[in-house]
Amino acid sequence: MKEAAPVYGGIEAGGTKWVCAVADAGGRLRDTEVIPTTTPETTIAGATRFFQRHEGLAAIGVGTFGPVDLRPASSTYGHITATPKPGWAYTDVVSPLRAALGVPVRVDTDVNAAALGEWRRGAGEGLATFAYITVGTGIGAGAVVNGRLVHGLLHPEFGHIRIPHDLGRDPFAGSCPFHGDCLEGLASGEAMRRRWGRPAEHVDDPSAWELEAEYLALAVVNLTYTLSPERVIVGGGVPKHPSLLPAVRARVLGLAAGYPAPGDAAAMGGYVVGPSLGDRSGVVGAVELARDATGSHGHDAGSSLLE
Template sequence: MSATPPLYGGIEAGGTKWVCAVADAQGRLLATGVIPTTTPQATIAGAVRFFQEHRTLTAIGVGSFGPVDLRTGSPTYGHITATPKPGWAHTDVVSPLRSALQVPVGLDTDVNAAALGEWRRGAGRGLETLAYMTVGTGIGVGAVVNGRLMHGLLHPEFGHVRIPHDRSRDAFAGSCPFHGDCLEGLASGEAMRRRWGQRAEDLDDPAVWELEAEYLAHAVMNLTYTLSPERIVIGGGVAKHAGLMARLRARAFDLAAGYPATSALTDPAAMDEYVVSPSLGDHSGIAGAIELGMRRLASPDQ
């Protein structure tokens, strides 16, 4: 009798919805479902029901909004920590899932999961280093270096880096409650809504998107000069605006000023291959969450 092929679960745990999926060992999605993000108890219970109604799983991975505690020796490992999401601060995500489903549960940030998904099955296949920046309500960055997700003191919080802010061009003080005019405070969807009084998807003025491209181009160059990724993937709702990526690439090319002398920064055509949209579209996060589950299977006690 042949063994039953292993199946894996994935959760893209967002602030408005949890996307749940079951996949085979090749990452092919076999079932998906959406759970509204309400209270922690109701949302986690909904995810548990989804997986219980489908197949027996080998492991589950979760890419979660954060910040999250990823230190495996920490007493609060697996918890969403000081999030501004009402009712979700200090929520244990891993233990309830592991207890209810009796499988290993891997956890990382939502943007790290998206980076892993693109590296494994999307725009980063065959590369050793990849950075993924999401530009939506907030801004975050995940990175894969030599096949490993980047962690350190914390997970990366690139949305809070400082970038040039010409107040004569943009008098907006910034939307970040901690730093005001950090990258997220100037270029996130929430910053755009507060500055212009409309959602990003409703804004058509070219000057709006020239300014957005300016800020994101500086972010791209900061990533380039600090992490030196072989490719930068930019996803999220704001990044879907028609024409933004072309403006961003052009401005980043100007900012690079030919340094260093690598084709991505000296050839405009190569820049088109260096800064790209997600190959997996809206599925980067769930693909990475499933990969987190596969990776956790190797160390199920964490």
Template sequence: MSSPLFGGIEAGGTKFVCAVGTDPDTLLHETRFPTTTPDETLRRALDFFRAIQRETPLAALGIASFGPIDLHPTSPTYGFITSTPKPGWANTDVVGFFARELGLPIGFDTDVNGAALGEYRWGAAQGLDTFLYLTIGTGIGGGAFVNGRLVHGLLHPEMGHIRLPRDPNRDPFEGICPYHGDCLEGLCSGPALAARWGQNAETLPADHPAWELQAHYLGLALATFICTLSPQRIILGGGVMNAPHLLPLVRTATQQALNGYIHVPAITEQIDAYIVAPGLGNRAGVLGAIALAEQTWKERSSL
């Protein structure tokens, strides 16, 4: 009997990535396209999976979505993207759409929780039971894996919206978050960098003052998460982290923010192995969605 195949959707605010497979070495089909309107984007993803299902049955679909989203199965809006600031996407029933159209079990979680699950299965978090995955890109979000489980709770973690101390004399930029102004996302996301410096992050030279300031804020944020969650490792993904000089700066800034308080070798001596890039690279999200699908299928199969 052949192994079941799973579909995965990394539903990002900028682009959707859809794939079919079982693991990083067995991705049989993959496509990506811009996130436009809900109807156009969801139907484009549906067409991709329908075409595959005509040839090969899928066992389940996993969706790792931008948010905020409703993760509570008993809620009337379970599976919805809820109060997102992305125009046109508030109150979009993502899970219901694919469940009706494909007739498959659906695994659903945040995009960063999905990426965290992918890293746990196949990437930089293998063998750990408590770690943190952060994406620094169009938005900023965090997925927490604590004692072997993804964290949900009241809603789900929104780590991109923690408040940071900002010195207006050093940094007069007031941030771009429509809710909080100078929260972590409002200061450090890709759009925030573009708004502050007048050019996109990928065009900023390595010696630009943007990077020291970026690292300073990210170091403050990571110090907060370390003190709060005590993760065994922190994984930093997202487009902004593609700048090769940024990760070493963030490691140093995190040590400076902690100021010796968390005195363990992982931070004081082995920081290069503690704050790391994703082991799965830019495929962490879609592979995490496939892991969500597999997890859901196994749960259904055991009932």
């Protein structure tokens, strides 16, 4: 009997849903399934069943919400740690998948996975240093520096940086359970929901989006002067509002105040951009983590991601 061609699994493990996918040796997605994030046991079991339906599984990559232990030598590698997600604190994500499927499992943050996907297949292709910011229920960032995903003492927790908060303009105390008015506490989708009394996608007050652009522009300027990325990709649900990214670009120029920055308004259009892969950045990046785990990360430029 002919042996099945190898396939690579990816999981974008989010707080509301897990997006599972398998891809062929060229990185093209062949099948996907969305599993609601309920309890750890139920959610991981659903993902396991999805991958058990596919022959030739070589490895799995997981891009997960966090915080998560990414130290390979740690006894808690692959464990979600002090997350505010009810029922998920200190959950082992890697071991149950590895035991049930018998393949290598590599884990990273959801935003690092999205950054990896955009680097290999999207708006970060050809760049040595760039950053990916996601603005959804929370805020996070992943970064590639000199061709490597950034890890260190912790994985980057960019959503928890402190930014100026003008209480006269915005008296909202912030939504972060740890820091109150950090970037995530002021500018995430959850912050918008609490401040304006409805989900971000239903907020139509121009002043609300002007304030959101202010906070995100402050974040981009801080990131620009700290990391010096060649491009900043801004994804997630909140930036889908059509006025937001143009307003962020304009405000970044204003905040830069003529100090060396990406350039003029025309250059800014290629500096602060949306993700080329849209909502698939994370799961594509998770597949790339799986391919890295087996040393097969070369890709076919321009190939279709879902055929």
